[in-house]
Amino acid sequence: xxxxxxxxxxxxxxxxxxxxxxxxxxxxxxxxxxxxxxxxxxxxxxxxxxxxxxxxxxxxxxxxxxxxxxxxxxxxxxxxxxxxxxxxxxxxxxxxxxxxxxxxxxxxxxxxxxxxxxxxxxxxxxxxxxxxxxxxxxxxxxxxxxxxxxxxxxxxxxxxxxxxxxxxxxxxxxxxxxxxxxxxxxxxxxxxxxxxxxxxxxxxxxxxxxxxxxxxxxxxxxxxxxxxxxxxxxxxxxxxxxxxxxxxxxxxxxxxxxxxxxxxxxxxxxxxxxxxxxxxxxxxxxxxxxxxxxxxxxxxxxxxxxxxxxxxxxxxxxxxxxxxxxxxxxxxxxxxxxxxxxxxx
Amino acid sequence: xxxxxxxxxxxxxxxxxxxxxxxxxxxxxxxxxxxxxxxxxxxxxxxxxxxxxxxxxxxxxxxxxxxxxxxxxxxxxx
Numbered sequence: 001x002x003x004x005x006x007x008x009x010x011x012x013x014x015x016x017x018x019x020x021x022x023x024x025x026x027x028x029x030x031x032x033x034x035x036x037x038x039x040x041x042x043x044x045x046x047x048x049x050x051x052x053x054x055x056x057x058x059x060x061x062x063x064x065x066x067x068x069x070x071x072x073x074x075x076x077x078x079x080x081x082x083x084x085x086x087x088x089x090x091x092x093x094x095x096x097x098x099x100x101x102x103x104x105x106x107x108x109x110x111x112x113x114x115x116x117x118x119x120x121x122x123x124x125x126x127x128x129x130x131x132x133x134x135x136x137x138x139x140x141x142x143x144x145x146x147x148x149x150x151x152x153x154x155x156x157x158x159x160x161x162x163x164x165x166x167x168x169x170x171x172x173x174x175x176x177x178x179x180x181x182x183x184x185x186x187x188x189x190x191x192x193x194x195x196x197x198x199x200x201x202x203x204x205x206x207x208x209x210x211x212x213x214x215x216x217x218x219x220x221x222x223x224x225x226x227x228x229x230x231x232x233x234x235x236x237x238x239x240x241x242x243x244x245x246x247x248x249x250x251x252x253x254x255x256x257x258x259x260x261x262x263x264x265x266x267x268x269x270x271x272x273x274x275x276x277x278x279x280x281x282x283x284x285x286x287x288x289x290x291x292x293x294x295x296x297x298x299x300x301x302x303x304x305x306x307x308x309x310x311x312x313x314x315x316x317x318x319x320x321x322x323x324x325x326x327x328x329x330x331x332x333x334x335x336x337x338x339x340x341x342x343x344x345x
Numbered sequence: 346x347x348x349x350x351x352x353x354x355x356x357x358x359x360x361x362x363x364x365x366x367x368x369x370x371x372x373x374x375x376x377x378x379x380x381x382x383x384x385x386x387x388x389x390x391x392x393x394x395x396x397x398x399x400x401x402x403x404x405x406x407x408x409x410x411x412x413x414x415x416x417x418x419x420x421x422x423x
Binding site (some may be wrong): 033035039047057058060061062064065069070071072073074075237264267 | 360386397
C-alpha cells in the first residue's frame, strides 16, 4: 500500500529535497504552502517599475512543478494574526514569531492531513539550522504543541532524531534518510546536485517580512499609532511600499518612491485620502490616520519636498478625499532641514 | 459547461493563484474561467498552477498592463 505524505513547501531548497527523498522511497506526496501575508516573494518586484523585468515566480509552485506534485496554497492571513500578536514562545529575529509559526503551520497541515486521509507530514527542517525553531530542544516542541507527535518526519535530519511512526512502521527506510545538521548549506547543495536540481531559491533569512528589521519597525509604529496590535491585509501590503513619514502621532504619510509604487498606491485612493503634485512631476501620497484640516498643508509641504519642484518657491497639489472630492493646495516645499529624522519610520 | 470570470486585479502573489484555486474547486470539468490580473508574476504562476493541477490553459495575453488568462477545468478539480 502506497503511503501518502503532505509536505510543507516553503519554496526553498530544504523542502524541495525533503520531498524528493520521500519520493525516492515510493511515498506519494502532495504539498501545502501557507500564505500569511508576510511572504516576501516578489511583492516589491511586482510593484516597482524598475524591477518589472526581474523574473518573478512563486517558488513554492516552481518546486511543486519540479517535483511533479500537487500544491495547495492556503490563505491563513486572518488566523495567523493571533500568532503575530501573542507568540507563546516569543519573537525570534525582529517580529518573527518563528517557533509559534512553525507549530501553527504543522498544526494546520495536521488538520489537512487528517481530513484528506494522508498518513504523515514531512518538512525540510534541519536540526541546528535556525536559531530558534530548528534547535534540537525546540523540534520536539513543534511535534507536541501541533499535536502531530511522531507522524512528523524530517527526512534531511531524521537520523539525528528519535524514530518516527513512518520509520517504525516500515513506511520509509531510516537508512535512506539523512543526518544533516547545523547552518552549513553544503550537504543540501550536494544533494541538490545529486538530484539534478538547479536554479532553486536561496532566500536569505527565510522568506518572511517579519524577519526584516525595517519592516518590523514599521509594523510596531502602526501598532503604537493605533493603540493596539491590529492589522488588515491592506496594512501589511502598504508597509512594503513607499516611504513612511509620521510628522505627528495621529497620521502618517505613505509616499511613493517611483512610478510603479505610485501606480500601486493609486488603487487605495478610495480607502485613504491622498495628495498628488499637479504643478510638477512628483509622488502620490496616501494619508493614513486622523488629521485636522490645518494639518493638510504640512502634509502637502512634505510631499512637495519629494517632487521635482522641491527647490521651487511653490508647488501645487491635489488633495483628494476618499469620496472623490478634490481641492487644490499651493505650498512651499519643506526644506530638507525641517524634515525631522524621527518622522521617518 | 459554464464560463466564469475572476477579477484578481491589484492582488499580489500568491493571492491570484489562491483565488483561481478556490474558484476552480467550485467549477466542473469542462467549465472555463477567465482571470484578469495585474501582478506580472502571474504570467509564471498561473500557467505553472495549471500544469501542476492538470488544468488546460487555453491562452494568456497582456493587454494594457493587465494579464489575462483563459483556462478550462480538467478532470477532478479537487
